[in-house]
Amino acid sequence: MRKVFFGAILFGALGSFMTLGGCASVESVEAAQKVADTALTTATAAQASANDAHQVAGQALGAAQAAASSAQMAQQAADRANAAVTDHNQQLAELKQRRRGERD
Numbered sequence: 726m727r728k729v730f731f732g733a734i735l736f737g738a739l740g741s742f743m744t745l746g747g748c749a750s751v752e753s754v755e756a757a758q759k760v761a762d763t764a765l766t767t768a769t770a771a772q773a774s775a776n777d778a779h780q781v782a783g784q785a786l787g788a789a790q791a792a793a794s795s796a797q798m799a800q801q802a803a804d805r806a807n808a809a810v811t812d813h814n815q816q817l818a819e820l821k822q823r824r825r826g827e828r829d
Contacts, residue, residue: 749757
């Protein structure tokens, strides 16, 4: 994207200079240079913004991966807790069954 953008700026600036050709006045060359300078400043600012956005996206990805890891660990803990409850319920049922057998 950056190459295309800078290429377009360069192509536009070169096209402006070629259009002006040998009959360009000093003022028109200076105006073209100001336009090229403005375009370069804008492109530089856009690149800086893109770099910032890339950094923020990287941080968001890291946070999302950490959250996914935490969610997975929480799911595993919940699965273990459910297994323990099932085991305790089974033990309780066995104890109740023994008590009934002792009463009879």
